Amino acid sequence: MSRDITFGQFYPANSFVHKMDPRAKLVLVIAYIVAVFLVKSLYSYIAIAVFLIAAVLGSRVPVKSVLKSVRGILVIVILTAILNIFFFSGGERVLFSWWKIKITVEALLFALHMALRLIFLVIGTTLLTLTTTPINLTDGMESLMSPLKLIKVPVHDLAIIMSIALRFIPILIEEVDKIMLAQKARGADFESGGLIKRAKALLPVLIPLFISAFRRADELALALDARCYNATPKRTKYIVLKLGWRDAVGVIILAILIAAIAAVNASFWGLFGFSFGV
Helix, strand or coil: CHHHCCCCCCCCCCCCCCCCCHHHHHHHHHHHHHHHHHCCCHHHHHHHHHHHHHHHHHHCCCHHHHHHHHHHCHHHHHHHHHHHHHHCCCCCCEEEEECCEEEEHHHHHHHHHHHHHHHHHHHHHHHHHHHCCHHHHHHHHHHHCHHHHHHCCCHHHHHHHHHHHHHHHHHHHHHHHHHHHHHHHCCCCCCCCCHHHHHHHCHHHHHHHHHHHHHHHHHHHHHHHHCCCCCCCCCCCCCCCCCCHHHHHHHHHHHHHHHHHHHHHHHHHHHHCCCCCC
16 A cells, blocks of 8 residues: 555656746646636536646656556545545435435535545646655745745745655655565564454554654754754755746646636536536
């Protein structure tokens, strides 16, 4: 399962998306998240899917790596869908009714809506980290937050904290793999049994993981201290960020996507009469 988590990992490639300015990518991801939350019909999700397919092809990231991010949250997606099916209030087209349990067509559509929303959000944000190095991501965040310096906000410190947090994700994943292999060598079983048994089997992994995480954090702090690191605002950049034509193309495409979603919500949604009950 830990190998299925690709968020925070960088995939090196010479692609259109990789060459985009990290500031533009951050803004586009924020706008993309807003677009996903604006979706109210299946037709809007089709538009989102077309945009994502184009982004994946433009990034030259293997589809397998992108789909791994979905496989990592598959349990959460399924649980979310099930909970929405049984706890959705309203709906007139009843498919199944027993005692106080009532499943409607509207509940199924809403569950599908929430599942698709989670999947598209995860794919979009994962694609950002797969195509942007932690250093560029930090520089982009710092540049976007630079106006906060006027009110004495430690922007550089915040950017460094975010960068370190992102770098720790693949490190922790690697540690989980090592600990699980060590536990399996001692006879531990993480794959057989029901959900509760598997959850209990993971408990011996948590304590070594926490100890390893604290040890890594302490080593990182000592390394920064040994190099006399100081988050002074006068630090220079090895690579100066510049917006280019690729960023303009990305902004235009996403603007068209948001406009298409707004048009679907305003007209086609009512015309075809197919929505997710939102």
